[in-house]
Amino acid sequence: MMPGRDVPATGRVFDIQRYCVHDGPGVRSTVFLKGCPLSCAWCSNPESQDPKPQILYFRNLCHKCGVCLKACPHGALAVENEALVRHPDRCRTCGACVDACLYEARVLSGKTMTVEAVCQVVREDWRLYAQSGGGITVGGGEALAQPEFLAALLDVLHDGLGYHTCLDTSGFARWATLEAVLPHLDLILLDIKHVDGKAHRRMTGVDNAVILDNAARLGSRGFPVIIRVPLIPEFNDDAASLHGLGALLRELRFPEVEIMPYHAYGLSKYQALGRDYPLGAPPPPDAALAAEVLQAYGLNVSVHQR
Template sequence: MHTGLIFDIKKYAINDGPGIRMTVFFKGCNLTCKWCHNPESMSPKVQKMYNATKCIGAVKCLDNCPNDALKMTGNGVVTNYDACNLCGKCAEVCPTKAFEMLGQQVSISDLMQKIDNEAIFFDKSGGGVTFSGGEPLMHSEYLLQALKECGKRYYHRVVDTTAFAKQEVLLEVAKHTELFLIDLKVMDSKKHKEFTGVGNKKIVSNIVALAKTNCEIIFRIPLIKGVNSDKKNIGKTANFINSLEGNRNQINLLPYHNIAENKHVKLGNSSNFSNFETPSPEEINKVISIFKSYGIIATVGG
């Protein structure tokens, strides 16, 4: 039985597709977006998160660590990652959950049991299951198996993706998906690589191919001042959307927020955090107006 590395399963989600949904977050992403609000999703390996504000100094974690990798300091518990094997013994005994292990191998049968338990909410609200991440297409074999199992039960299926994958994988996933949520970061490929670690030629090519299948796509733009909120990029984005086959005239804008800063601190890599500026309400309205002039309806959120 295949397993997938999952770092979170969110019940009662209302922003990841229609109705009330369950969102399954895969761990691991092949982009390294500097503004990512889920930095815990980037690594394809199990990680440990430590929240010093929850720590009460019970030191049970120190006593339970088989490798003596933990040390109590004036700033809380510090982990020596050269000695730590990420066994999770510290998290098991922490009374306040100051330690949290990120990433768990979940079998298809266990995942479907969790999903089936929420089916009543799907039926009443027109909801279903959303596969997100990280990047779900990195786990294509497991993802396809989960999508097919959901299909057998007539659950509405959404894949939230960057579209950075082998095209044949994306198109095979499309056969078992009702809706794609796809981020459009920035249209200039060099700038895209500067801020995400990869160029966007494969992404653009994949989106063009996906649009030809007439599947439903909702584009979501993480709106970051100084990166992609300028008139030139918005115009290029609108032209690209309008060039696609099918009706693609609705998009979601996701204004930047710095929620990731505290997560980087908890992961012990605060130096990796890059702060950006959130567009003002006036700037957001200007972006909405530009899209409108191209016949595209842009709304905030979603």
């Protein structure tokens, strides 16, 4: 931490991943902030949507040893019909059952952290950042949903410590919120999911007008942006949607595009949260065909390989 910097802000973090190579240039650490105004049907991190702490319960890892029942100080856990159940009205998300679990069947998502605490974690890999041209990426959830904490964190990481910083965002925020953090950023990874507002609302819960307006403002400034397109079956993988997207990106002068093909890796998390998976089991999209369509608009397209 830089001497003399007053950074009292705290934020809700649900994960910090190290050694990331798909969230910007070089080797990076990615800080995931909790809470998102979107509810994308394909979201692979459903625990990122709710800003409040949550406990995920992975039944396949549970040995039914009963330790968590004894550890819960609020009597929120019980055995009913030979199944371990949680009573939400009693649960205070204190994490006692998580700490007691011997098999990591319970995971607490959402931890309040200070800017200094986050910086202490990500600074451990400063040599990797320097050697690879990497740095720190902040995503979510939607990081712009915690604007004060995000601004304070980027100020220290970028201006104080000199790291390359990147924001991975849906772009769904007031322009003033996004504009405030631009001086502390080197790059933005911006999701553009669909050009049609009704289709966007149907699959994400929100209209895309604010997102497209922010994209246009960034484009007019010439700010470094890589567009990310989550390629989702029966949503935006058809020819009409892809041609509309290609025309828009060419107009906005965003030449760099990453296609993120749909996957169902988050299914177990929905089950652990007791939620139904919204998307069902669609067939995989044709990423090669999507790339070909977008390349026809003069875009430099890569396919995100997981």
